[in-house]
Amino acid sequence: MLVSIYRYNSEKDNVPYMEDVNVDIPEGKDLMVLDVLHLLKAEDSSVTYRRSCREGVCGSDGLNMNGKNGLACITPLSEVVKKDKLVLRPLPGLPVIRDLVVDMSMFYKQYEKIKPFLVNDTPPPAIERLQSPEEREKLDGLYECILCACCSTACPSFWWNPDKFIGPSGLLQAYRFLADSRDTSTAERLADLDDPFSVFRCRGIMNCVSVCPKGLNPTKAIGHIRGMLMQRST
Amino acid sequence: MGSLRTLNYDAIVIGGGGAGMRAALQLTESGVKTACITKVFPTRSHTVSAQGGITCAIASADPNDDWRWHMYDTVKGSDYIGDQDAIEYMCSVGPQAVFELDHMGLPFSRTEEGRIYQRPFGGQSKGPDDPTQAARTCAAADRTGHALLHALYQGNMKGGTTFLNEWYAVDLVKNQKGSVVGVIAICIETGETVYVKAKATVMATGGAGRIYQSTTNALINTGDGMGMALRAGFPGQDMEMWQFHPTGIYGAGTLVTEGCRGEGGYLINSEGERFMERYAPNSKDLAGRDVVARSMVLEILEGRGCGPDKDHVMLKLDHLGEETLNAKLPGILELSRTFAHADPVKVPIPVVPTCHYMMGGIPTNVGGEAITRTADGQDQIVEGLYACGEAACVSVHGANRLGGNSLLDLVVFGRAAGLQIEKTIRDGLTHDDASDSDIETALGRLNRLNSSTSGEKSVEVKDELQKTMQLYFGVFREGESMQKGLKMLDEIGERLKNIHLEDKSLAFNTARIEALELDNLYETAVATAVSAEGRRESRGAHARNDFTERDDENWLKHSIYDPTTKELSKRDVNFSPKTVEAFPPKVRSY
C-alpha cells in the first residue's frame, strides 16, 4: 500500500512536503491507521505523531486521513484506504509543529473560554448533589467528548475565526454545563455566549457531526444553546 | 551545564493522570506553588481508559453499606499483604473523595433517588460474615475513568493549576544528602532541557503495562516514575505483583470492563459452559481478578479454549438485551465492534487475560512519602520524594487489586499526598541545593543518548523485552524458566547500553522520548523479574507452578527490590489499622 505522509521538521525543511512510502501490510489483518504509523516509525524513527491509549478514548491521534478527520487508532484501513493509497495529513487549520503534530493551543483556549467546570453557588451537601436519572440523561452525548479536535478542525467557521468562534467541541462542552442540573451559572454562561461570534458563527455545515469519532452531535448542542439564548432574550 | 535553565517550584507533580491531577489540585488550592509536569495533555492520560467505576461505600445501592466491609474485601482481595492502615484510610476517606468528584462535576450515572449509581464488581461482599454480592462501584456508564479524568482537569482549570503540558521528566536530581530536589525535564515541543527545582517531587506517573507484549495499558504506560526512582537508587515494592485482567479483547488487548460481568455477563468456554461456576461456586464470574484470570488460562490449557487456535474464551453479554447494553455499557459495544469485530448485542466477545495493573511500585506511607530501607532494614522516608497512584505502592492492593479500587486509590492518595506536602512545606521543608555535579549525574543518561553515534534501534530492543516478559513472567510462573528469563533480561540490558538515537532534532522528537522510556520499561521489568523469581510462593496475582501454595510463614511480607544490588528483601505488612481490629489472614476463596 502506498502511504503519502505530510512531513515537516522546522530544523531541516523550509517547506512541508508529502513523502510517499510503500508499506507492506500483513495479509489477512485489518490494521488501524495507527498501526501503519507504527510500521512507518519502525523504519524511519523521525516520523512524528501523537498517540496514547490506542483505543479511541484519549483523543491524541486525530489526523486527516484521505481527506477526512478521524482518530488513527480506531480507523481501520478497510474503511479509509482508496485505490490502495492512504494520504495522511495533520488536522487542518492549526499550525503544524512537526509532521502530523499540530499546535492545539487555539483549540484548548476556546475550550477554556467556556469555563468548562461545574459552578454551583450553594454550599455542597455532605453527600453528592442529587440528580435524577432524567436530568443526568441530558448529559449523554455531551460529556463523552474527548477533545480530539477532529470536529473543530473540520469546521470552516473555525478555520476562518479560530480566535473568536468557540468551535463545535467547545460549544458541545458549553452545553454540557448549561444542561447540568447541578450547575447554577446558566445566566452568566449564556451572557458570555451572546456575541456574534462565539456561538453564531456556526452555519450548520455539520462537518463536525460527520467526523466526530465518538458519534456526538455538536450541531444539535449548538441548536440547544441558541434556543436557550432565545428563551432568555425574547 | 551553565546553560541549563532552572524553573523553581515548591512542589512538582510528575504525571497528569488521576492521581497527579488530584495531588496538583490539592496543592494549588492550598496555595503551594505547584506545577504539574505531564508528557501528554492531561486528558490523554491512561486514567481515561478506566471503564467500570470507582469502588466506595457511599451507601447508595445499599443504605446499610459500611466502609469496613469494603476494607475487608480489599484486605482479602490483596491476599493479606495489603497494608491495613492504608486500606483503612482509603476505604474510610473514600466517600468524601468521591463526593468531592461529584461536586467537581463528574457526571455519575444515577439511581431513581438521584444518588450515584453503584454496580456490583468482583470480590465485593457485605463483610466477613456475609458473602452476599454487594454493589459498591460508583459508575458513569462504562466511561468512569474518562469522566473522572475530565472532571479533574476541569477542577484544576477552575483552581488555576500550572501545567507543563507535553514535558517529559527524564531523571530525578538528588543533592549530596540524598534528598530529591527536582527533576531534569524536556519540553517536548521545543526540545529544551530544563532543571525543574522543587522542594517536593511527586511521582504520579502511573503504571508500566508496556513491559508486557499484551496489555490493556496505553502506549504511554512505560513506568517512567518507577524507572526514575530505581535509577536514583530507591527501592521498588511488590514488583512481582502484576494484575492480568480477565477480559482484554483477544488480539487487540483493549480492556473490557469487569462491569460487564457486574451487570450480569459471564464467561464461557468452547463447550459453551459457564466454567467459573466450577472455580468459584459462590462468586462465579465475580471472583477476584487473579482467580478468574487463572481459571481462564487453565480452561485454555486443558483444551477448552475457543477459536481455531483454542487460545481464548468468550464473554457473553447478549442475554442482557440491547437496551441494558446501550444504557450501561455503551463504550464496550463500541470497543468490541471496533476491535473484535463482534457485536455484543448478538455474539459473545473473544477475551483473554491481559496485563492490566502494577500492584507494586514506589513504597510510600499513607501520606505519599516515599520510603527507602536503611542498611539494617528499617524504613526511612526519602526527603523530597512522594508517590501516588499506580506508581506508588502504599500498599492498598497487596497481591491483587479489586476492580474499581484503582480510581479510588488515585483520588484518595493523590489528595493525601497533597495534604502531606502542604503540611511539610508549612513546617519549613528545605533542602541543600543540588551541585553542578548532582545535576550532571541526572543528565548522564540523556547526554549519552544525545551523543550516540551508532548502535541499535530502540524499537527492536523494546519488542524483545516485551516478548521476554510475556513468555517468562506471565500469569503462571516457574523458577527455572524465570531464571532463563532473567538471563535474557541481562542480555537485553547490554543491548540497551548500545541504543542509538538516529534523529537528534529538537522539536517534538518522539524518537528521543521513546528511547528514554525504554530505559524505564527495562528497569521496571528487571525489578519485576527479580521479585517474581525471589517470591517462592503463590499469592494473589503471583502464581508459581513450583510453589503452588501461599506461604504465610515466610511470605506474609512485602518484597523489596533494591536496584543497587538487584537483590530482594522483605518488609513487614501493616496489620495495625487505627479504628478497627485487623483482619487476620484466612484461606481466600470466592
Place this chain on the structure above:
Amino acid sequence: MVASVTSLGRNGLYDWLIQRVTAVILASYTVFLLGYLVLSPDLTFAQWSGLFGHTAMRIFSLLALLSIGAHAWVGLWTISTDYIKPAGIRVCFQAACGVVMFAYVVWGVEILWGL
C-alpha cells in the same frame, strides 16, 4: 464574549434572529409576486401600477426593502469578518456595503412612494 461594534445588533442572537425574520419576509414577498405574475397572464401596466398603488402593497414592499437591507448587511458583515482579515480593508468594505444599502433603501422608498 467577543466584542464587535460593526455588527448590526452587536449581539449574535439579534443578528441571527434578524437574518431569519427578514428571510421569511423576503421569501413571502417573492412568493406573493411570483404568484401574482402567474395568476395574471395578461398583466397590463395599469394593473401592475394599481397593485403598487395599494397602501398595503406599499407597506409590504417597504418591509421587503428594509429586510433586504438588514439581511444583506448581516450577511455581508459576516462574510467580511470571515474572509477579510486586515482590519482597515474590512472596515472600508463594511462602510461601502453600508452606503450601498442605504442608497438602495432611499432610492426604493422614492420609487415606491413617488416622493
